[in-house]
Amino acid sequence: MPLLPTLSTFFIVLSALLVAVGWVFIVKKKFRAHRNTMISAAISALLFFIIYLSRTIIVGNTSFGGPEELKVYYTAFLIFHIILATVGAVFGIITLVLAFKRNIKKHEKIGPVTSIIWFFTAITGVAVYLLLYILYEGGETTSMIKAILGL
Numbered sequence: 260m261p262l263l264p265t266l267s268t269f270f271i272v273l274s275a276l277l278v279a280v281g282w283v284f285i286v287k288k289k290f291r292a293h294r295n296t297m298i299s300a301a302i303s304a305l306l307f308f309i310i311y312l313s314r315t316i317i318v319g320n321t322s323f324g325g326p327e328e329l330k331v332y333y334t335a336f337l338i339f340h341i342i343l344a345t346v347g348a349v350f351g352i353i354t355l356v357l358a359f360k361r362n363i364k365k366h367e368k369i370g371p372v373t374s375i376i377w378f379f380t381a382i383t384g385v386a387v388y389l390l391l392y393i394l395y396e397g398g399e400t401t402s403m404i405k406a407i408l409g410l
Contacts (some may be wrong), residue, residue: 261392264321266355267310268388273326274303278374285370294358301355304348311316333390333394334408340383347373347380 276302284293350373357366
């Protein structure tokens with residue numbers, strides 16, 4: 260298993276698990292535990308992003324190495340994941356800012372939506388990892404645009 264992709268995937272899964280635990284804490288009205296857990300989830304997601312971005316800049320991205328007939332489906336799935344992750348990150352930042360500004364009414368409304376988006380982001384991220392490194396041998400390691408679009 261490649262170290263950096265495995266490590267970054269670990270952090271994104273950890274962030275989703277922490278969001279789930281944080282959700283349980285808020286339902287139980289354990290506000291301090293909720294806050295600390297959600298901050299930990301955000302730090303975990305940030306660690307994912309730092310590792311992913313560093314690897315992308317230094318090494319590049321791995322293209323899909325599976326069967327050619329699956330490549331179009333993988334590409335569509337990857338684009339969906341990237342859009343979902345971007346939306347999830349923006350929602351996450353907004354949700355954290357609302358909490359830190361003590362705008363709890365808006366935080367309570369957007370928090371559950373953010374969590375659900377983040378759960379799907381983590382699930383699709385794990386699926387991308389499995390398709391690139393576990394189920395199929397990774398393809399060429401190349402620039403991000405080339406890896407995503409197969410150019």
